[in-house]
Amino acid sequence: MKKIFPIISKISGFVNISKDEIRKIFIKINNAHIYSKKYNFNSEDLIILIPHCIQNYNCKVKVTNDIDNCKKCGICKISDLQQLKEKYSVKVFVATGGTLARKIILDNRPRAVIAVACERDLTSGVRDISKIPVLGVFNSRPNGPCVNTNIDMREVEKAISFFTCK
């Protein structure tokens, strides 16, 4: 996948296409490549990385260390992610940047990662991590970048089911 991104970038140089569109294509190719394979991991071997902007901007609860601190008011998707964590016994971490995401992966040694982020962060994450499969899930940004972003939880559940063969 590392080799594919420069090729896509080069081709896109000939057509009028935004950087985010290129990144989106790259992540879609990456996901299609992973979905074409078969895995049978335990859910405990997966980690879900989410960006901090999923948390409601006005919420005072500190979920960056532990999403279990969420009071489950339901305003943002942190409460849904916490339920998902309990339902599937997966690890869920808030990664406030690439450095922390790398540290979380090094510390936890997962067999696969489900990463939720914008096109730019997903692209750098997928290009960074080459030894384990990383499925990318785009967050939606109805309020603009980095504020009160959203996730389609069905996509995250689909990725968990795929990696655990359920």
Ligand code: SF4
């Ligand atoms: S769901 Fe949790 S993190 Fe989100 S606003 Fe409510 S208490 Fe805060």
